[in-house]
Amino acid sequence: MNTMSETIVLYDGYSEMNSDDEMSANCSCTLITGPHNVIVDTMTAWDSELIINGLKKHNISPNDIHYVVSTHGHSDHVGNNNLFMKAKHIVGYSISHKDKYFIYPFDKGEEYVINDGVKVIPTPGHTMAHVSVLVTTKEGTVAIAGDLFEKFEDIENPDMWKDAGSEDPIQQRKNRSKVACLADWIVPGHGPKFQVTDQIRDALKKQASE
Numbered sequence: 001m002n003t004m005s006e007t008i009v010l011y012d013g014y015s016e017m018n019s020d021d022e023m024s025a026n027c028s029c030t031l032i033t034g035p036h037n038v039i040v041d042t043m044t045a046w047d048s049e050l051i052i053n054g055l056k057k058h059n060i061s062p063n064d065i066h067y068v069v070s071t072h073g074h075s076d077h078v079g080n081n082n083l084f085m086k087a088k089h090i091v092g093y094s095i096s097h098k099d100k101y102f103i104y105p106f107d108k109g110e111e112y113v114i115n116d117g118v119k120v121i122p123t124p125g126h127t128m129a130h131v132s133v134l135v136t137t138k139e140g141t142v143a144i145a146g147d148l149f150e151k152f153e154d155i156e157n158p159d160m161w162k163d164a165g166s167e168d169p170i171q172q173r174k175n176r177s178k179v180a181c182l183a184d185w186i187v188p189g190h191g192p193k194f195q196v197t198d199q200i201r202d203a204l205k206k207q208a209s210e
């Protein structure tokens, strides 16, 4: 059995202002394969065909998915959770299957372990019940970070993640620094995957202490 997990970004997220009161945005959608198939953030409700086709390229059907993780409950991150009827659903701090809810102490800082190489960790800030997924892969640890990171450019320009909405900027700053220390790669909520350098870790550490 293949015990090493792999992360495949099916679609890169994006966000841009079209005018003063309208923006275009969709989230990064990531597939994790290995001992469990996991899909992280399921885009908007209009993207079901896109997701089914993206999975098909990797010979996976929605019924092969064991876990759906929505990093938080915003509409562009939960839009197609109902494609995955066999999966356990983790939406922020809420874990469920059908009408059964499994109480879990994410709010006490507890990590939820899916398997040896995949865990869901609480990273509040953007929303108070925001989670990220850490995956051990051949290329190092990949953090699928949802809107903890808006995009690579928000490291140099923190207004980008704050303007995207933050329920608790102080915690978000701390968790951005923490995740950068744990990860070699980050998949942000609304931009392409990027590599974490020591320079990035230093910058985020400094921002967290401000």
Ligand SMILES: [Zn+2]
Residues within 6 Å of the ligand: 027, 074, 076, 077, 147, 189, 190
């Ligand atoms: Zn988002």
